[in-house]
Amino acid sequence: MSFVSDLIRQRARVVATSGALLGVAATLAPHGLVFRENRIVRGEALPLLEALGGWGWVLLGLWLSAAALSFVPLPWAVRGNIVTVLGGLTSLVLVWRYGAEALRYVELTGSIARTSLGWAAWLALFAAYAVIFASTAWLDPGPWRAVLTYLPVVGIIALAASGALSEAAIAREYANSADGFWRELRLHLSYVAGAVGTGIVAGMSLGLLAARKRTLEPAVFGVLNVLQVLPTLAFIGLMNPILTGLSDRIPLLEQLGVRGVGWAPVIVVLSAYAVYPIARNTYTAIVSLDPGVIDAARGVGMSRPRMFAEVELPLALPVFIAGVRIALVQSTAGAIIAGLVGGGGLGRFVFLGAAQTASDLILLGVLPIVALALFFDRIVLVLQRALGSWGATA
Amino acid sequence: MRDARASVTIHWASITALFAAVVWMTFDVAGFERLLRLLVPGQDVVTYPTKALPLLMAEQLFLTASASGIALVIGSALGAVALSRVGLPFRDLIVSAGSLAQTVPTVAIMALIIPATGYGARPVIVALVLYSILPIMLNVIAGIDGVPPDVSDAAHGVGMSPAQRLIWVQLPLAMPVIMGGIKNMLIINVSAATLGAVVAAGGLGMPILAGFHRYNNAFILQGALPAMALALLFDRLLSSPNAGATAAAEA
Amino acid sequence: MIEITGLTKRYGAFTAVDDIDLSVPEGQLTVLLGPSGSGKTTVLRMVNRMIDPTSGSVHVNGVDIFERRPEELRREMGYVIQSTGLFPNMTIRRNVGTVPRLMGWDRRRIDARVDEMLDLVGLDPDVYAAKWPSQLSGGEAQRVGVARALAADPPILLMDEPFGAVDPLAREHLQAEMRRLQAKLRKTILFVTHDIDEAVLLADRVALLRNGRIEQYDSPEMLWRHPANPFVRSFFGENLGLRIMARHRLSAVALAPLDEGAACRDAPHIDARATLKEALAELVGARANRLVVCENGIPLGTVDFDSLVAAMGDDLGSTDA
Numbered sequence: 030m031s032f033v034s035d036l037i038r039q040r041a042r043v044v045a046t047s048g049a050l051l052g053v054a055a056t057l058a059p060h061g062l063v064f065r066e067n068r069i070v071r072g073e074a075l076p077l078l079e080a081l082g083g084w085g086w087v088l089l090g091l092w093l094s095a096a097a098l099s100f101v102p103l104p105w106a107v108r109g110n111i112v113t114v115l116g117g118l119t120s121l122v123l124v125w126r127y128g129a130e131a132l133r134y135v136e137l138t139g140s141i142a143r144t145s146l147g148w149a150a151w152l153a154l155f156a157a158y159a160v161i162f163a164s165t166a167w168l169d170p171g172p173w174r175a176v177l178t179y180l181p182v183v184g185i186i187a188l189a190a191s192g193a194l195s196e197a198a199i200a201r202e203y204a205n206s207a208d209g210f211w212r213e214l215r216l217h218l219s220y221v222a223g224a225v226g227t228g229i230v231a232g233m234s235l236g237l238l239a240a241r242k243r244t245l246e247p248a249v250f251g252v253l254n255v256l257q258v259l260p261t262l263a264f265i266g267l268m269n270p271i272l273t274g275l276s277d278r279i280p281l282l283e284q285l286g287v288r289g290v291g292w293a294p295v296i297v298v299l300s301a302y303a304v305y306p307i308a309r310n311t312y313t314a315i316v317s318l319d320p321g322v323i324d325a326a327r328g329v330g331m332s333r334p335r336m337f338a339e340v341e342l343p344l345a346l347p348v349f350i351a352g353v354r355i356a357l358v359q360s361t362a363g364a365i366i367a368g369l370v371g372g373g374g375l376g377r378f379v380f381l382g383a384a385q386t387a388s389d390l391i392l393l394g395v396l397p398i399v400a401l402a403l404f405f406d407r408i409v410l411v412l413q414r415a416l417g418s419w420g421a422t423a
Numbered sequence: 424m425r426d427a428r429a430s431v432t433i434h435w436a437s438i439t440a441l442f443a444a445v446v447w448m449t450f451d452v453a454g455f456e457r458l459l460r461l462l463v464p465g466q467d468v469v470t471y472p473t474k475a476l477p478l479l480m481a482e483q484l485f486l487t488a489s490a491s492g493i494a495l496v497i498g499s500a501l502g503a504v505a506l507s508r509v510g511l512p513f514r515d516l517i518v519s520a521g522s523l524a525q526t527v528p529t530v531a532i533m534a535l536i537i538p539a540t541g542y543g544a545r546p547v548i549v550a551l552v553l554y555s556i557l558p559i560m561l562n563v564i565a566g567i568d569g570v571p572p573d574v575s576d577a578a579h580g581v582g583m584s585p586a587q588r589l590i591w592v593q594l595p596l597a598m599p600v601i602m603g604g605i606k607n608m609l610i611i612n613v614s615a616a617t618l619g620a621v622v623a624a625g626g627l628g629m630p631i632l633a634g635f636h637r638y639n640n641a642f643i644l645q646g647a648l649p650a651m652a653l654a655l656l657f658d659r660l661l662s663s664p665n666a667g668a669t670a671a672a673e674a
Numbered sequence: 675m676i677e678i679t680g681l682t683k684r685y686g687a688f689t690a691v692d693d694i695d696l697s698v699p700e701g702q703l704t705v706l707l708g709p710s711g712s713g714k715t716t717v718l719r720m721v722n723r724m725i726d727p728t729s730g731s732v733h734v735n736g737v738d739i740f741e742r743r744p745e746e747l748r749r750e751m752g753y754v755i756q757s758t759g760l761f762p763n764m765t766i767r768r769n770v771g772t773v774p775r776l777m778g779w780d781r782r783r784i785d786a787r788v789d790e791m792l793d794l795v796g797l798d799p800d801v802y803a804a805k806w807p808s809q810l811s812g813g814e815a816q817r818v819g820v821a822r823a824l825a826a827d828p829p830i831l832l833m834d835e836p837f838g839a840v841d842p843l844a845r846e847h848l849q850a851e852m853r854r855l856q857a858k859l860r861k862t863i864l865f866v867t868h869d870i871d872e873a874v875l876l877a878d879r880v881a882l883l884r885n886g887r888i889e890q891y892d893s894p895e896m897l898w899r900h901p902a903n904p905f906v907r908s909f910f911g912e913n914l915g916l917r918i919m920a921r922h923r924l925s926a927v928a929l930a931p932l933d934e935g936a937a938c939r940d941a942p943h944i945d946a947r948a949t950l951k952e953a954l955a956e957l958v959g960a961r962a963n964r965l966v967v968c969e970n971g972i973p974l975g976t977v978d979f980d981s982l983v984a985a986m987g988d989d990l991g992s993t994d995a
Contacts, residue, residue, distance in 0.1 A: 040512035047513075071538075155520070162516055247430075258658040260614035263647035266631040270463060270640040290635065325759020327724060328832075329773050329822070330748030343763040362528045369621065370635060376528075383534035383621055395531040402526035419762050420806025 041166035042099045045112055048159030049096035052119060055156055056089050060147030062127060064134050067141045068387060074147050077123065084126045088153075091119045095160055109167030110177070116160035117181040123153055124185050128194035135196045145198040145389055157181065198389035199396070206378070206393070214397060216292075217374035220364040221357065221401075223296045228303025228356045233349070235304065236311025246312070253308055256301040261366050264301070268294035269370075295367040295374075302363060303356040310352025314345035347417030354409040361402040365394070434664035441656040448649045449480045459641045469641035471630035480649060482625035486544060486616035490551030491609055497552065498559025505564055514564065521557035529554050529615040533622050547619035554615070555608045562604025566597030599663075606661035613654045617646070627653075675700045675862060676721060676830065681730035683716050683886075690716045692886035693730070701860040705873040708883035714866045717883075718832055721864060722748045734830065749773050752823025752831040752861075756838045758815045760807040766792070766818055767803040773826040791821040796851060813844030817851070824859070831863045837872065849875055870910060874917040882906055894918055919951035919986065924967050927985040929975025936976070938968040946974055950985060953977055 055061075055077070062080040065072030078085035095115040098108060131144035161178060168174045194200050203210055235253070239246040259267075269289035276282045276289075287293040318341060326340045368376025378394030381387075448455050452470070459469040471479075504510040505517055532550035540546045570593045578592040620628030627650040634642030676698040683691040691713040698704045706714035719725040721732055723744040732739045739747055752773075760769050768775075770791050771784040779787070789799040795817040807815060816836060823831055837845045837852075849872060856863065856876075867873050873880050874894045881891040889909075890902040898914045901907040910917075925946045943966040944956050956965055957979060964978035 043512040044516055158520070159516055162519060166515075254658070255655060258610050258654050260617045260650045260654050262614070262617040262620070262628050262631050263650035263654075266634065266643040266647040267651070269635070269643050273640070289640070319757070319759075319762075321755060321757030321759045322761060324724070324757075325753065325755060326761070328722065328748060328753035328755065328759070330745045330776055331772075332745050335776070340761055340763070358526060362526055365528045365530060369632075379528075379531050379534055380621065383530075383537065386537055388535055388538060391531060391534045395527065395535070398528065398531070399523075399526050403523065406522075406526070420765075420809050 038105055038167055041163040044163035045099045045116075045160050046096050048116070048156050048163060049092045049099070051159065052092035052095070052153055052156035053089060055149045055153035056085065056092065058149035058152065060149045061153075062130060062150060063145045063147045064138075065143045065145070066138055068143055072143070072145075077150060077153060080130060081123075081126045082130075084122060088119060088122055088126075091115055091122065092156075095119070095164075099164070105167040106169070109164050112164035113161055113168070113177045114180075116157050116164060117177070117184070119160070120154055120157040120181045121184045121188070123150065123157075125188055125193060128188065128197055131194075131196035131198070143198040143201060143389065144196065199392050202378075202387070202390045202393045210378075210393070213373055213375055213377055213394075216372075217361075217364050217367070217376070217398075218401075220292070220295055220299060220367055220372070220374055221360045224299030224303045224360040224364070225353065225356050227296070227300035228307045228360075229353060231300070232304045232307025232352065232356070233311050236308040237315065239308070239312045240315035250305075250309065250312075253305045257305045259301075261298065261363065262369070265294050265298045265366060265370055268297050272297070290371040292367070292372050294370060295364065295372040298366070299360050299363050303360055306355040306359070307349070307352040310348050310355075311345070314348035315341070317348075318344055343416075347413050350409060350413040350416060354406060354413065357405040357409060358402045361398060361405060365398060368394070431664045434659065434662070438656065438659045441652050441659060444652045445480075445649060445656060448652065449476050452476065455645070459644055462644060463641040466639060466641045468639065469645070471633055471642045471645050473633070474625070474629060476645070476649070479625065479627050479629060479646070480653075482544070483613070483616055483627045483650070483653065486547050486551070486619055486624060486626055487609065487612045490548045490616070491555065491605075491612050493548070494552045494555030494559055494608060495605065498556045499563055501556065502560040502563030502567075505560060506567055517557070517564075518561060521561050524554070524557055527554075529611070530618045530621060533615075533619065533624075537622060542623040544619070544624045546622050547616060547624040551612050551615055555612065558608055559604055562601050563597070566600035566604075567593050569600055570596045602661060606658065609657045609661065610654055613650065613657060617650050675735060676864065677733040677736075678717070678721070679731050679733075681717065681720060681732065682728045683713070683720065683725065684728045689886050691720070691727070694886070694888055696881055696888065696891060698862060698864055699879070700862050702878035703856055703861075703863040703865055703876055705877035705880045706864065706866045706883060707870070707873040707877075707880050708868065710868060711885075712883040713886035714868075714883050715834055716886075718834055718864055718866050722751045722753065722832055724748075745776075749776055749826060750828050750830065752820075752826075752828045754816075754819050754823045754831065754833040754836040756835040758807075758819040758839075760810075760815055760818060760822070762807050764807075765803070766805050766807070766810075769807065769818060770803075770822045770825050772822060773828075777826055787825055788821075791825050792818075794824065794855070795821045797821070811844070812840040813848060816840055816844075816848060820852075820855075824861075829862055831861045831865075833863060833865045835867055836865075838867070838869070845872075852876055870914075871917060871920075874910075874914070875920060882909060894921065915986065916951055916954075919954060919982075920949050922950045922985065924948055924950065924953055924977060925969075927977065927981065929967055929977055930964070930981055932966070932973055932975055936966055936973050938966055938971050938973050941966045943968050943973070944977070945969070950982055954979075954982055957982075 057076055057078055059076055060074045061077030063072050063074045064080075076085075077088060081088060095112050098112055098115070101108065103111075127144070127146060127150070134144050135142050161181070165174055165178050168177070188194055189200070195204070206213075235249050239249040256264075271289075272282075272287055272293050273289035276287045276293075322340060322344070323336070326336045331339065364374050365376035365379055366372075367374040368378070368380045375394040375398050379391050382390030382392075382394065452475070455476070456469055460466070463469065505514055529550055532554060533546045536546050536549055540549055567589075574596065575588060575593060578588040583591065616624070616626050617628035617631065619626050620632045627646040630642045630646035631650075634640060634644075634646070676696075678694060678696040678698075681691055681694045681696075682689070694713075694717060696704075696717070706717055708714045716725060720727045721734075721739070723739060723742075734747075734750075760766075761772070764772075767785070767788050770788045774784045774787055788803060792799040792802055797814065797817055802810075802814070802818070807818070810818065816839075819836065823833075837848045840848065853876060865873075865876065877894055879891065879893055880897060882889045882897070884905060890897060890906045892900075894914075895918060897906060897910060898918050901910070923946070924944065927950065942956070942960040942962040942964075944953055946967050946969040948956070953965060957963075964976045967974045967977055
């Protein structure tokens, strides 16, 4: 047992050190920060070491100490705490100083100047992720580890909230669209909610149907698989004439605002994609129920509804939730397409940014999508595990 | 038994039908045009004027195939590295970073690398390769990991070298999982290549986007129908003909 | 008491259970024994209406079970199966308390009862009540299964190969426990097994089934002495006598008087609670002509080969647990 965990810790040390060295490389690499005199020009890229001035050396120091401390024969828990904090500090220093440099550059050049993170800076952030990912393996699972792991995320959010990043290029794009951002975010979330909601209702019904009447299983999943395979843009394009036609013929749909473009095709397509994982997992959950347990439930005299509520549902729920999790993450990323067909959402920034070659505007759309997807993934995973632990050592 | 044979028949029949549909829509300009007029009555111009369908289809196939091919090579190689002693410590990180990367929409990657690559086919291919490497890697790892240890052990026991073991025992047993990964990649790439139209990469997304801009449903269908048929064809080609039957037999 | 008459179950052209009559006496353990596919489990499952018979009837204490709601009927019959069927999503406490909960007992009474049941099957409630099924060994899980079946104090227990999936050592323990429990509780038990040793060890009466029919229904001693047909004889085999010896204890045998001054310490001796089979093994193993039978260190008498043979005579009764 302790031999195995020691081996895992040794391996994590390789990862932590490599991560830290990657951080060193990223600090020295050319595209650290990109300074542009306005939104359109290409601008000038500097390595982080140069761009952050003295703080660049601090950053370098942090990486090197993280790499070195991974090897100092301190107790693993102590090493874990120190290196995790160092990893977190690198990302915080990087982001904080980026905000400061952006402000300085604006004061120097004028208010239309933009400062963006170059690819080397993103690489440095990934290196910090790798260091934290590895060094937390030296710590025992528990709330303290969770706090340490997510501290940099909280820190960056705090920095953004404090206004320290207000001149960062993404923040500028955000400021330009101001309340537009929150409107699109709400819209995006409503697409996700609509799709996953439909997915849950339809997917659960179809999954249960296939599980109860096994002869229908190939048909149900055959059709759902076809929907799953259709290319997003083609699918949403196909919905255009169909929904236009339906809306022309059915006044109620027209009053609801169903048109060939806008929210209606987005919801239809995302829902169709969301059904499959939920239906598949519902089916698997029911089919893989232990027949002995079901037999026992009947044998002790449970009624049908009681059996469902006390045994089948609780046992199937974690698998079902796993399906919902897939659908949620998938829809969060998929809803980007709404921006292309007049449905708005965070995708609007992405497609607008693509048209203008404005990376920071694209990021204004992409970063919240990634953050939301990860957030949903984590939260639902916690729920899934909580519902299905049943004494397993997790 | 009869079920199995029936499902094999259905499998090959659907492949033939889809292939025929793709070929017909691509090359029978007049015939496809008649169909579009039927589907979208009252539209004067039903054929996307900028590029002919064979060219669009060729672009679509080129984008999909080149990205998938490159990703397959790099992904398998990196998968092999991850399975080696050197890569072992990094496996958890790869899995974790992989699931993180999957939350980034492909079209966003395309858009983000435009400054580096310019518009056209290049951002699409680079984005799709970047996006596809990790799933291929993960499937190679999962496939080899999924080989029962006693089978690998037996191969070791009969005197195979590690390389022989990989080629004769582990890879063949891991193939279904790896093929599953390739199938998913291809389907994602067909879909994403359609979106490549957004960054002017050509392909079947072009008429669809033009259709949206010009309120011409015939253009949309002209891109959408072949794209769908192509995706379904790939899906069928890379699925086991017995998948349906085995599922029914297990039940 | 369970009265089965003309019970038949057909699946299409296949007859799983063929016109069976069987009367299971109150307070006795009746084993349904037979090779796989003989219909024993089907009979058991028709008694608590898990399977509906094609024809025939089952009466429990004079009441036709088809007049009863299946759920209520089942709550009055403890049910133990090979795979234990413990609910993985419930703690041991909740598992054992299932039937009392279904019957609407209040919580304190259920809790007290669960503790009592776990004690009864030899599991410390303080240790086990809060555990989950995934944390138990096979033998422990099966004990919990028995505890769950007994929780609402049902007069009848239905057990379907309850010890079939546990390892041999744990199985022997469980069988011994089962004998102890039954001696104490005197439930009416219908017990399905294909294990001859288990059947002979536990049964008051054995119904030997083949192809959905009962070949013979009798005490193990009668099956040994008076097999109804060659199938019965060959099914139980040459060892049946030895197996029967394992059913009886020395304490129930007429012992020969002691020699003057015999003591338990130096002479070859054996505990009075040992079975006849163990006594035989000890005689052979110690190369002795006779053994002193002792109880708490006090010699009671002696046993020799002749007295063992005599004890296995025609008047051999049923088990004495």
